[in-house]
Amino acid sequence: MSAYLVNKNHIAELVKSYYRLEDYRRPWLNCSACEEIQIDANKFEEEKLAIAFFLAWANCESIRSRYGMRSAMTDFSNADYCDGVVQATRDNKDANLSLAELIKMCDCLGYQSCEVDGYNNSDQYFILERIKDCFVRKLVDQSLNEDDVQWEYVA
Secondary structure (H helix, E strand, O other): OOOOOOOOHHHHHHHHHHHHHHHOOOEEEEOOEEEEEEOOHHHHHOOHHHOOOHHHHHHHHHHHHHHHHOOOOHHHHHOOOHHHHHHHHOOOOOOOOOHHHHHHHHHHHHHHOOOOOOOOOOOOOOOHHHHHHHHHHHHHHHHOOOOOOOOOOOO
C-alpha cells in the first residue's frame, strides 16, 4: 500500500465543514480505549485547530511508518506540515464541498493515515470517523423524508 501527505487544505476543509455542520458538541471519544480524547484546545486557540493538527500529525506519522526515516518520501517536517494545516483551517473561506465529496475525502485521509500500527485504535482514527459520521448523517437527512423511514424493522 502506498501513502502520501494530503494537501493541507484537504484536512482544513474536512475540519471546517465538520464545525460548520455539526450542531451538537460532545467530548471526543476513543471507543477502543473507552476514554475521552485529550484535546488541548488552549494550545491552538480553538478546538477545531487542535483537531486539524491531530489529523495532520497522523498523516505524517503514517508516511514515516510506511517509508522509513531515510526516504525521499519522508523529506518533510511534521511541524511545518501540521502548522500549514492549522493555518489553512484558520482561513474563513469555504470550499463549498458536497457531503459526498467530504465523505470521500474522509476515506482518502483515512487511507493515507492508516500505515501506523494500531491506527484503527488511535485517537486520530476515532476523530476522523466521527467527522465522517457527521457528513453521512447530514447526507442521509438530506436524502430522506423522516416520515418515509422506519426507526425499526417491522415485518
